[in-house]
Amino acid sequence: MIVTGVALTRAVITDCVRSATMAPSLHNSQPWLFRIHGSEVDVHADPDRRLQVLDPDGREQLISVGAAVFTLRLALRQAGYASDVQLFPVPSDADLVARVRVTHAAAVTPTVAALAAAIPLRHTNRWPFAGTLVPADVLYELRDAARWESALLAEAGPDARDAILAMARAADRQLHARPGYRAELARWAGGGIRHDGVPNWAVGPWDALETLPVRDFAELAAVPRPSRKFEPYPEIFVLATVGDRRSDWVRAGQALQRVLLTATVKGLATTPISQPVEVPAVRRLLIDARSGLTVQMVLRVGYGRKLGRTPRRPLTDVLLPQRSEHRAGAGRPGRD
Numbered sequence: 001m002i003v004t005g006v007a008l009t010r011a012v013i014t015d016c017v018r019s020a021t022m023a024p025s026l027h028n029s030q031p032w033l034f035r036i037h038g039s040e041v042d043v044h045a046d047p048d049r050r051l052q053v054l055d056p057d058g059r060e061q062l063i064s065v066g067a068a069v070f071t072l073r074l075a076l077r078q079a080g081y082a083s084d085v086q087l088f089p090v091p092s093d094a095d096l097v098a099r100v101r102v103t104h105a106a107a108v109t110p111t112v113a114a115l116a117a118a119i120p121l122r123h124t125n126r127w128p129f130a131g132t133l134v135p136a137d138v139l140y141e142l143r144d145a146a147r148w149e150s151a152l153l154a155e156a157g158p159d160a161r162d163a164i165l166a167m168a169r170a171a172d173r174q175l176h177a178r179p180g181y182r183a184e185l186a187r188w189a190g191g192g193i194r195h196d197g198v199p200n201w202a203v204g205p206w207d208a209l210e211t212l213p214v215r216d217f218a219e220l221a222a223v224p225r226p227s228r229k230f231e232p233y234p235e236i237f238v239l240a241t242v243g244d245r246r247s248d249w250v251r252a253g254q255a256l257q258r259v260l261l262t263a264t265v266k267g268l269a270t271t272p273i274s275q276p277v278e279v280p281a282v283r284r285l286l287i288d289a290r291s292g293l294t295v296q297m298v299l300r301v302g303y304g305r306k307l308g309r310t311p312r313r314p315l316t317d318v319l320l321p322q323r324s325e326h327r328a329g330a331g332r333p334g335r336d
Helices: 010-020 059-078 110-118 136-148 158-176 181-187 246-265 324-328
Strands: 032-037 040-045 081-087 096-105 152-155 235-241 269-272 294-302
Touching (some): 010 032, 010 059, 032 059, 040 059, 059 081, 059 110, 059 246, 059 294, 110 246, 136 152, 136 246, 158 181, 158 235, 235 246, 246 269
Antiparallel strands (some): 032 040, 040 096, 081 096, 152 235, 235 294, 269 294
16 A cells, blocks of 8 residues: 655645546536535536436436546545545535545555546447456456445346347437437537537447447437447446435446446446436336335446547636635535
8 A cells, every 4th residue: 555645735636626527427518516625625516517308307417426526536545535425515505416525644555546547548438349258257346346335236137138228229219209309419419629528539330230229429410420230249237226316326426437447447348328217217117126226327348449538628617716605505606
């Protein structure tokens, strides 16, 4: 183990916030805001970046913010500091999701160092994966990563996999029928110089076998989308929590990011398959109700080509200024 000895300055915490902005989010919407106050960081959900058509309840936004909270915790740990997290610390401020407080200096373990090194390397891969099976010991590490964050990651067997993929395709058709879906998709897709959304190079091809419902961010573009044969038997996982409250959604996001970073460390590619959890009637069918669990995300995992990281908003867009009254929790975080 290594003790960094780095002094806890505002610059160090700011660098940790910068790492937190590399977390995954629905359509790369990056729906978070941060405020540094001494040795604490408040993490807010940005209501202007919630996807109203796909995510009217804000569930996926809170999963995204949870992923950013875990990344912030990990970055602080890599800097040599442990922290604790209080979820929804001000009941009157629904957008204040978490308060991350540095508690004490802590040694940097090899696991922490490896996960932290994976933060800038993690990305969504929408291309075909190799047919190589993921070894059992690696699958155990992925499941263990979810357990560390009070969630469950389960691999779908052949029958369950086929059923989940069929539900995902059905959900994708239902989503396309929602009013405003295409317009919302267009807002977060395309080329040009921007710091969010899904650029054309990250969209990926159609599945020629029509097995995987890869989100078609290119459907409104003038350039035709290529077609490729994806793996016929993808390895599919479901991430589930015991509860389905707002706090469970945030915990699911922390678990998701720990799983994704662990996969990155192991050389794996990952693709969230969001469609079946975006349609409530389909989401309820993803797991036996008698289990007492609720599915929060479906993941495809395997070995694939390395791609670039999608763009990120600058810190000036997401870092809120200090203000002495922020603890009162009155209203939405301002940009004064």
